[in-house]
Amino acid sequence: MLHESLEDNMEAERTFGEYILECPDCGAEMRLVNTSVGRFYGCVTYPECRGACSCKPDGSPAGIPGDAETRAARVEAHEWFDVLWKSGRFTRSAAYGMLQKFMHMTSDDCHMGRFNKHQCEQVMIFSKGLCKIYGLRYVGSNY
Numbered sequence: 301m302l303h304e305s306l307e308d309n310m311e312a313e314r315t316f317g318e319y320i321l322e323c324p325d326c327g328a329e330m331r332l333v334n335t336s337v338g339r340f341y342g343c344v345t346y347p348e349c350r351g352a353c354s355c356k357p358d359g360s361p362a363g364i365p366g367d368a369e370t371r372a373a374r375v376e377a378h379e380w381f382d383v384l385w386k387s388g389r390f391t392r393s394a395a396y397g398m399l400q401k402f403m404h405m406t407s408d409d410c411h412m413g414r415f416n417k418h419q420c421e422q423v424m425i426f427s428k429g430l431c432k433i434y435g436l437r438y439v440g441s442n443y
Contacts, residue, residue, distance in 0.1 A: 319360060323351035324367040332359055341365070354413065363413020373420035378412045380427035380438060387436045402426045 321330035323343040330341040341361060343351035353365040385392040400410045
């Protein structure tokens with residue numbers, strides 16, 4: 301048992317940070333880059349292609365890379381959703397709990413960075429509906 305655990309840890313060390321991502325905009329490879337605005341996966345063809353995907357502190361991708369249209373839908377969905385908890389009407393965890401039920405998803409799957417365009421549209425329907433019910437107002441870009 302201990303031997304297996306050590307082998308697993310050694311394997312994890314060999315593969316740590318070695319994520320192979322394909323740019324959804326052009327099909328080229330995406331690499332982890334460090335910039336003045338932080339770390340993220342960027343398309344190797346930059347500046348011709350601006351494909352990007354955020355990452356977690358450990359360097360693993362934070363979500364699924366999306367094309368430009370999907371990324372724009374994620375931003376808009378996040379802005380509408382954030383109104384629910386930034387208004388103080390709901391806590392962030394309560395808002396995500398309601399969204400999980402609405403989307404029929406687990407907490408692991410219910411993240412904007414994993415959503416496709418259709419799922420983002422569902423988030424906006426959910427968020428706009430609750431904003432209307434509770435008199436909450438969207439006041440523009442939070443990002």
